[in-house]
Amino acid sequence: MxxxxxxxxxSVLVHLSxxxxxxxxxxxxxxxxxxxxxxxxxxxxxxxxxxxxLVGNDLSSCRSLVSILDLSKVREHVxxxxxxxxxxxxxxxxxxxxxxxxxxxxxxQLLQTSIQTLQTALLNHCRLDTESxxxxxxxxxxxxxxxxxxxxxxxxxxxPHHLETLMDPARSQxxxxxxxxxxxVDSMTVTNIAQGFPRLTHLSLFWCDQIKVASCLETLLSxxxxxxxxxxxxxxxxPDAAQDQQQQQWMxxxxxxxxxxxxxxxxxxxQCIEYTHRRRxxxxxxxxx
Numbered sequence: 001m002x003x004x005x006x007x008x009x010x011s012v013l014v015h016l017s018x019x020x021x022x023x024x025x026x027x028x029x030x031x032x033x034x035x036x037x038x039x040x041x042x043x044x045x046x047x048x049x050x051x052x053x054l055v056g057n058d059l060s061s062c063r064s065l066v067s068i069l070d071l072s073k074v075r076e077h078v079x080x081x082x083x084x085x086x087x088x089x090x091x092x093x094x095x096x097x098x099x100x101x102x103x104x105x106x107x108x109q110l111l112q113t114s115i116q117t118l119q120t121a122l123l124n125h126c127r128l129d130t131e132s133x134x135x136x137x138x139x140x141x142x143x144x145x146x147x148x149x150x151x152x153x154x155x156x157x158x159x160p161h162h163l164e165t166l167m168d169p170a171r172s173q174x175x176x177x178x179x180x181x182x183x184x185v186d187s188m189t190v191t192n193i194a195q196g197f198p199r200l201t202h203l204s205l206f207w208c209d210q211i212k213v214a215s216c217l218e219t220l221l222s223x224x225x226x227x228x229x230x231x232x233x234x235x236x237x238x239p240d241a242a243q244d245q246q247q248q249q250w251m252x253x254x255x256x257x258x259x260x261x262x263x264x265x266x267x268x269x270x271q272c273i274e275y276t277h278r279r280r281x282x283x284x285x286x287x288x289x
Contacts, residue, residue: 006034042068042093048077055085063089070095072122080106087113093120097145104129104152111135124148124178133165140173147180147204158183158210167196175199180206180231187213187237194223204231206274212236214258221267228271232260233281240276260284 025035040062045051051074054063069091071078078099083106091114096102104127111118111132118139124147133151136144151161161184174197179185185208193203194216203220205211214237221227232238237258264270264284273284 006030010034010038036062037065040065042066042070045071046073048074050074051077051082055082067091067117068093071099072097075099076101078102083107083110086110090114090117092117094118095120095122096126097122098125100125102126104132108132108135111139115139119143121145124180126150127152129153130165133163137166137168140171142173143176144174145176145178146182147178147206149182151184154184160184160186160189160210162186162189162192163196164192167192169196169198172197172199175226176202178204178206179208180204182208183210186210187216190216191219194220198224199226200224201226202229203227205235206231207234209234209236214238217258217263221263221270225269227267227269229274230270230272231274233274233276235275238275240279 025039043050043054043066045054051071053059063086066086066089069086070093071082072095075096075098078096079101080103083102087106087109091110094110094114096107107123107126107128108131111121112135115135115138119141120143121136121139121141122143122145124145127150128146129152177193177197177200179189179193185205187210190205190211193200203224217232217237221230238260260273260275261284264273264286268286271286275282275284
C-alpha cells in the first residue's frame with residue numbers, strides 16, 4: 001500500500017465518505033500523510049461529538065491542518081474552550097455565525113493568530129469589542145459579516161458605532177461587507193464605510209433602521225466605484241409603497257428619501273439594488289447588466 005502514488009490514493013478517496021477517509025488514514029504512514037491534510041483542511045463539523053473529538057489533546061496535530069473553520073452548524077454548543085483549542089493555528093476562513101456563547105476575548109485570541117492569513121470572517125450575531133475591530137482591521141480581509149453583532153461596550157441597544165477602529169483605507173482589500181440588522185449602524189456609519197472600504201463590491205444594510213438620511217447613500221456610491229450590489233431592505237431612508245402618501249410626501253420634503261431608479265441610473269457601476277416594496281423584497285437591476 002505504501003507503494004501507491006498520491007494521485008492513486010486521491011482517486012480512491014473520491015469514493016469514500018468522511019468517516020471512511022478517517023479510517024483509511026490509518027492504513028499506512030503514506031496514506032496518513034496524504035489523507036489527513038485533505039481530511040482536516042476544512043472539516044465538516046455537524047455535531048458536538050465531532051467538535052469535542054477534534055479539540056481533544058490527541059488531535060492537536062490534526063487541528064494544525066485546519067485552514068477553513070466553520071462552527072456554524074454546532075453554534076449552540078461552541079464555547080470559549082473550543083475556540084481556545086484552535087487559537088494556536090492560523091486560519092484562512094472563519095465562520096462563527098450565531099455562536100452566541102463565545103466571548104470577545106476568546107474571539108480576539110483566535111483572530112490574533114490569523115492576522116496574516118485570514119481572508120473571510122463570518123461573525124454575525126457574535127460579540128465583539130474594540131480590540132476585535134482592531135484585529136480585523138490588521139487582517140487582509142476580503143469578506144466580512146458583522147450582521148446582528150453586539151459591539152462592546154454597549155451602553156444601549158441603538159448606541160451608534162461608526163467603525164473608525166476597523167478602517168484603514170490605504171490597505172483595505174475588503175470586497176464584501178454585511179452589517180445587516182445592526183442597530184449601531186446609522187447614516188454616519190454609512191458615510192464612514194464609503195471612506196474606509198474603497199474596494200467594496202457588495203454591501204448589505206438590510207434592516208439597518210437607524211439610517212434615516214438618504215444623502216449618505218449618494219455619498220456611498222460616489223466614493224465606491226466598484227460597488228455592484230447594495231441591499232437596502234427595510235432601511236427607513238428608502239420609502240416603501242406601503243407607507244401612506246402623506247408620509248412619503250413628508251419624507252421627500254425633508255429630503256430624507258431617495259429615488260432608487262435615479263440612483264442606479266446615475267451610477268453606472270451599480271448592477272443591483274434590493275429594497276422593500278409593500279413590505280416585500282424587491283429588486284432593481286441595471287437593464288444592460
